[in-house]
């Protein structure tokens with residue numbers, strides 16, 4: 001592995017960035033707002049730039065990553081950039097045969113289903129994601145005062161793609177492996193935790209200002225199973241970054257029952273989907289929690305009056321938290337009108353931040 005200490009870029013000091021203030025639990029100068037999947041198909045400039053380039057090829061092209069990451073920042077005045085990449089990028093970099101199929105998502109050539117498959121699964125070396133680190137360095141030089149969020153997929157969500165071989169509604173093969181062969185399961189998640197940790201450490205060494213661990217599909221699990229089969233591995237990732245000096249956000253969909261456990265895994269900020277009102281999330285997490293969310297992405301199709309009413313409600317419901325970062329409850333849907341996103345940012349910025 002390369003020595004990440006010697007290749008580390010100096011971290012930018014962004015004392016007045018509202019996103020970082022809220023993440024720390026300080027009062028921000030305005031309600032910080034960014035959107036999961038803010039870069040991507042909702043933007044015509046993204047579609048134009050990506051024409052003729054595969055999704056994964058784009059993720060390993062530092063100049064393209066830089067440009068796509070900056071597009072929503074220029075257009076919407078959001079309070080953070082999120083690195084343009086994908087949760088499967090570290091798997092591809094490590095040598096897993098996998099593609100991202102437009103309209104479907106990640107598709108794995110040879111699904112991982114046995115102890116031998118797990119033993120053969122490569123673990124990421126930081127040098128293999130050097131193009132991503134280069135993109136981070138280009139971005140921190142270009143972003144001015146806007147923080148850059150790095151990210152990785154959490155072990156469970158990565159395992160679901162690897163075991164199922166692609167996107168899945170019920171995660172039945174994944175759960176079958178988990179229940180029937182816990183030893184192989186834990187070996188798989190341990191490897192994926194190492195890969196996620198190496199990927200995030202490489203991004204942090206290159207200069208990202210915060211990280212988000214996406215456990216998008218963890219909501220498919222009961223609290224008991226989450227604690228037994230998933231939490232220790234996500235805790236290895238988040239706990240491994242405890243001294244990194246950047247806020248750690250932990251997000252999943254349908255996680256009402258898991259919010260406390262996801263925080264326990266080592267999150268400074270807990271991402272909440274639209275099904276759980278933020279005041280209810282704070283009751284579950286405690287008043288010292290910092291929360292992120294949670295406008296239903298479909299509300300952006302309902303007209304400005306509805307968007308404003310819902311956004312104002314969410315900011316009110318977030319006031320009981322130690323900090324609140326405004327976001328959607330999941331990613332921007334591809335058919336979203338980008339002008340609605342821009343107007344939503346402006347509206348949220350006009351509201352009064354909480355404590």
Ligand SMILES: Cc1c2[nH]c(c1CCC(=O)O)Cc1[nH]c(c(CCC(=O)O)c1C)Cc1[nH]c(c(CCC(=O)O)c1C)Cc1[nH]c(c(C)c1CCC(=O)O)C2
Pocket residue numbers: 035036037038039040041050055082083084085086087088100101102103104105106151157214216331
């Ligand atoms: C589960 C997951 C994936 N990827 C990701 C997750 C976790 C977040 C979540 O829950 O949504 C993470 C991700 N993927 C992408 C980002 C970009 C950064 C951002 O703006 O948020 C992030 C944070 C780009 C992308 N990742 C992908 C696209 C679309 C591909 C394209 O533009 O051609 C983008 C912009 C592909 C992808 N990759 C994945 C899916 C489900 C898809 C969509 C498939 C499709 O509908 O075509 C796996």
